[in-house]
Amino acid sequence: MTEGTLFKIKKYALHDGPGIRTTVFFKGCPLSCRWCHNPEGLDPRPQTMSRRTSSGEIHETVGIVLGVDDLIKEIEKDVLFYDESGGGATFSGGEPLAQPQFLEAVLAACNHLEIHAALDTSGFAPPAVLDRILPRLQLVLFDLKIMDEKQHRRYTGMSNRTVLENLKRIAGSRTPVRIRVPLIPGITDGRANIAEIIRFARTLKTVQGVDLLPFHRIGGEKYRRLGMTDTMAEAAPPMTERVAAIKHRFESAGWTVSIGG
């Protein structure tokens, strides 16, 4: 039986694609973005998290191993909400493409049940994996972080070459894509990076819109609870005016833009 490792299943999600959705968070990611607000999604295995309580420190496991049928049963519970709102299921993480067999089997079941399926991805995966997954998707939410290869490697731990090639691959298919840009002050929100993202995205035909994701500190506490170092602990969210100016630049390029997904 095909099984996958997840760290969260979020019901009634409103920012991970159209309508009311169930978002499934896959555990494990090949990148290590400094600003990641889901550090429990990086390691592919279940982990122990500590929590301080009034009666002392307790330990809890984050991450569950689930079979395809069990996950589908969970997703299917809200099918009436999906039908009413034009929603569905979104597969996020971590990086769902890092568990390709499980993802493909879950998507096949969603397709069979006519549940709208979206993939929220970093785009870092072998092209052959993407080719198998892509025909099963109705929407891709694609993170585009840093266009300069050296800077991408510096802040995410990996080159962006595969990421950009995969985005071109998706845009060459029939699957619509939304570009998601994390706005990390001093790292991704510089004029040159935003200009290069706009230039690149304009060469792609199936980009439906842009989601700007301003940096926030929610989730910072999880680093401590996992025994990890939060290198962005002192960073502040971007100024509202800065976010508005970037939004305007994307809108001027012809896209509808949302803030926060």
Ligand code: SF4
């Ligand atoms: S790609 Fe997403 S999940 Fe992976 S490290 Fe970066 S922000 Fe975190």
